Amino acid sequence: xxxxxxxxxxxxxxxxxxxxxxxxxxxxxxxxxxxxxxxxxxxxxxxxxxxxxxxxxxxxxxxxxxxxxxxxxxxxxxxxxxxxxxxxxxxxxxxxxxxxxxxxxxxxxxxxxxxxxxxxxxxxxxxxxxxxxxxxxxxxxxxxxxxxxxxxxxxxxxxxxxxxxxxxxxxxxxxxxxxxxxxxxxxxxxxxxxxxxxxxxxxxxxxxxxxxxxxxxxxxxxxxxxxxxxxxxxxxxxxxxxxxxxxxxxxxxxxxxxxxxxxxxxxxxxxxxxxxx
Numbered sequence: 665x666x667x668x669x670x671x672x673x674x675x676x677x678x679x680x681x682x683x684x685x686x687x688x689x690x691x692x693x694x695x696x697x698x699x700x701x702x703x704x705x706x707x708x709x710x711x712x713x714x715x716x717x718x719x720x721x722x723x724x725x726x727x728x729x730x731x732x733x734x735x736x737x738x739x740x741x742x743x744x745x746x747x748x749x750x751x752x753x754x755x756x757x758x759x760x761x762x763x764x765x766x767x768x769x770x771x772x773x774x775x776x777x778x779x780x781x782x783x784x785x786x787x788x789x790x791x792x793x794x795x796x797x798x799x800x801x802x803x804x805x806x807x808x809x810x811x812x813x814x815x816x817x818x819x820x821x822x823x824x825x826x827x828x829x830x831x832x833x834x835x836x837x838x839x840x841x842x843x844x845x846x847x848x849x850x851x852x853x854x855x856x857x858x859x860x861x862x863x864x865x866x867x868x869x870x871x872x873x874x875x876x877x878x879x880x881x882x883x884x885x886x887x888x889x890x891x892x893x894x895x896x897x898x899x900x901x902x903x904x905x906x907x908x909x910x911x912x913x914x915x916x917x918x919x920x921x922x923x924x925x926x927x928x929x930x931x932x933x934x935x936x937x938x939x940x941x
Contacts, residue, residue, distance in 0.1 A: 665857035672696040682789030689891025700870030730758030740834035754814040775911040805915035819906040833895035838877035845873040848908040
């Protein structure tokens with residue numbers, strides 16, 4: 665499984681991205697507008713939030729799904745054990761602690777802008793029959809969407825042996841169109857190839873990993889496949905906290921992914937499957 669490294673500033677970036685996402689469901693983007701220093705700074709800022717017990721003042725709203733989700737709130741679809749993580753959900757209309765507001769909102773907007781640009785590249789690379797079958801071009805599905813989610817993830821160091829089958833993030837596919845994942849503070853992300861083998865995904869400082877979600881796979885009849893991935897537990901000698909920050913690009917709720925099957929119908933179904941509704 666060869667995940668292509670795509671140079672955002674290359675004249676061939678769009679074709680390279682589409683090829684890698686078509687063949688593997690993953691790509692790694694470099695030389696993009698979000699600098700490594702910005703990524704390092706925002707991880708440090710949110711690390712302070714997770715280290716403070718006042719984080720529980722920001723507990724999630726079970727209907728709106730914004731706010732803080734305590735350790736072991738979520739399981740992967742079909743998994744029995746809860747993932748070994750805690751996280752915070754940021755939406756454009758949602759709550760953010762005041763000391764994190766500016767740095768987080770700016771990142772949210774920059775990743776949204778970048779993600780819509782990348783979806784335009786994927787539109788351009790679709791075969792004509794698939795492009796014509798879409799209810800809207802992929803980039804236009806995002807127009808005025810308030811559904812995209814920036815998730816700030818903290819995987820604590822493991823103080824004791826986890827329960828059987830519990831890992832930082834069990835094997836799963838993402839729900840949305842595409843995900844932009846800022847390079848994790850530590851390794852651990854793995855993707856599965858078509859033979860069921862696991863492969864480490866690079867996480868050098870400043871990289872953004874791009875992967876397809878189930879909504880994109882559904883809308884394009886699998887042309888851009890949604891690839892299973894996971895976050896493994898650290899070895900005992902490397903048992904340190906890990907931070908990661910995925911931006912999930914979600915279309916407007918009313919967008920048809922298929923005739924009479926909207927993005928909101930898909931989302932509500934999946935939230936029930938992963939234990940968040």
